[in-house]
Amino acid sequence: MNRRKTAAIAGVAALGLGLAACAGGGSTGSSGGDENTVTFRSWSPIEQTTQQMVDAFETANPGTTIEATIFNYPEYLVDLQTRASSNTFPDIVGLQPGALTQQYRSNLMPLQDCAASVWGEDWQSKFYPIGIEQARAGNPEGDENFYSLPILVQTVNLWANTELFDAAGATIPTTWDELKATVGQLSGGDYAPFMLPAKDGWLRNAVFLQIVNNVNPGLVYQAESGEDSWTNPDIVTALEYWGKLFTDGIAQEGAIGLDAYPSGANQFEAGNAAMIPLGAWWIQQSDPTKDQSEIPPLSQGMAGFEPFLFPTIPGGADESQFVGGIDVALGISKDAANPDLACKVLTDWIAGEGGQKLVDTMNDVPAVAGLEPSTFTSDKQEAIWNTFVNDWLPQVKYSRYFDDPKVDQAVADALAAVATGAQTPEEAAAAIQAVSDEVNG
Known part of the structure; x- marks a missing residue:
């Protein structure tokens, strides 16, 4: 989700994995x-990318300081919740x-006036449509405000180590049968054929959404809205196939205890896995702005990697479906000490000099059309980008x-229960339905 790379918890000198939405301000805000x-807190983009974005803005705006703190994704969620409850929300948050x-x-604060003041009344046309569509996901009925704006978009997908293949x-x-056969073909070596970092709820949900949309495209969102049921047989089937990743020996032993960042990502980049479910953001490993001698061999120009879509499921859609959208969005605190300055930072990081720095590092795909890296380091890297x-x-x-935080957590919990055998797919579907009933009244 953007994304969830290792990052330092630090100030301006150690910016990491995230983009921001704003908050805080006043005498109680973190900007004092x-x-x-x-002030900026997030989990993405990666450290060197954020630092370049900050430097570009501060250079162009003398006298301005951006204080950034970057976390690993799970720690960021805890920090954000703590700051929201203690009235120390940052000016910009991821x-x-x-x-x-x-x-x-x-x-x-709503951001449409900020966007219009910089880009004009037709500002939405700058963005890829999926980003605009998702930016208001979950808003109460009749609320057309944009409380965040996308800075990066993405697909979620699988990656292959082409050297091992x-x-x-x-x-x-x-196809699913090909996946099982390929795992068997790749077994017996000193690497995992299919590395699944299932400890993280966000990754469990991202994988499940690829599976369920390959079973019955779009059904899961109808279940979330209450138009359909989580106990629909097709959703139960998707939960069964999620469980098969564990029971059929596709995922490695101990998958439920492996986190995506840093553990899973580090192992994959080191060549210890043939496949892993991540997303478009993995191309950031080949950052053209870095000293190429410092990049692991597999990641140099994406030499050892290839993205592919989650295989189709028997009886489901004929072709793999595309799942993704916003990677990271930025929001501004309604209590920001200087909302105009926060707006200036936000829009610069989306489509200005900061945005160009962001894209140059290939942190993910830009949310606005027309931005592309200044340099590619290999033909393969350029082909993957395209x-x-x-x-x-x-x-x-x-x-x-998912639109609702309670449903999002319920799905993540149900997937963990299926993975460990604590619930059957039918029981897991019923547990999600109980939470959905509460949410939808």
Whole structure:
């Protein structure tokens, strides 16, 4: 989700994995009420990217200071909740659409006036449509405000280590049966054929949304809204196939205890797995702005990696569906000490000099059309970038997020229960339905 890379908890000198939405301000805010200082907390983009974005803005705006603190994703969620409850919300905060934005909607100011003041009344046309569509996900009926604006968009998908595939004579699987066969073909070595970092709720949900949309495209969102039921047999089937990742030996032993960042990502980049479910943001490993000698061999120009879509499910859709949308969005605190300055930072990081720095590092796909990296370090890297921007992103129809935070957590909990055998797929579906009934009244 953007994303959830390792990052330092630090100030301006150690900015990491996230983009922001604003909050805080006043004498109780983390900026201490200084109108020339903007505070920023998030989990994404990665450290060197955020630092370049901050430097670009401060250079162009002398006298302005951006104080940034970047966390690993789970720690960021805890920090954000703590600051919301203690009236120390940052000026700008990193958000995801739907559940996370809605959780803090009361702390955020509407952003459409900010956007119009910088880009004009037709500002929405600058963005990829899926970003605009998802930016208001979960808003109460009749509320057309934008409480966050996307800075990066993405697909969620799988990645293959092409060196391991080539050595085994394996091909990228496109169906569930091919996935099982490929895992068998890749077994027996000193690496995991399919590494599943299932400890993280966000990743469990992202994988499940690929599965369920391959079973019955769009059904899961109808269940969330109350138009259909979570106990619909097709959703139960999707939960069964999630469980098969564990019971059929596709995922590695101990998958439920492995986090995506830093553990899973580090192992995959080191060549210890042939496949992993992540997303478009993995291209950031090949950052053209870094000293290329410092990049692991597999990531240099994306030499050892290839993205592919989650395989189709028997009896489901004929083709793999595209799931994704907003990676990271930015919001501004309704109590920001200087909302105009916060707006200036936010819009610069989306589509200005800061936005260009962001794209140059390939942190993910930009939320606005027309931005592209200044440099590519290999033909393969450029081809993968073009796959995301030109081929996949325009086809993204289904969100990788749920709108309501309670439903989001209920799904993550149910998937963990199925993975460990604590619940059957039918029991898990009923548990989610109970929470959905509460949410939908």
